[in-house]
Amino acid sequence: MARKPGALRNGAPFRDWVLPAAMEKVRKRLKTVDDGDRQMVTILGCVxxxxxxxxxxxCQEALD
Known part of the structure; x- marks a missing residue:
């Protein structure tokens, strides 16, 4: 995933993936950023x- 972060957005395993609310909000906001997929991969790598x-x-703290 780190080498192909677009797979996070386009990959079949991730289409119906339900994230916790704050992480989903961050994911949606990062969609509008050029390197948003890479940033989301970094966030998920912390899990x-x-x-x-x-x-x-x-994520909630970042949103607040």
């Missing part, structure tokens, strides 16, 4: 180490 709860809280 294994920090946990989904911490990543969603960070």
């Amino acid at each position: 294994p180490g920090d946990g989904i709860t911490a990543v969603e809280a960070a």
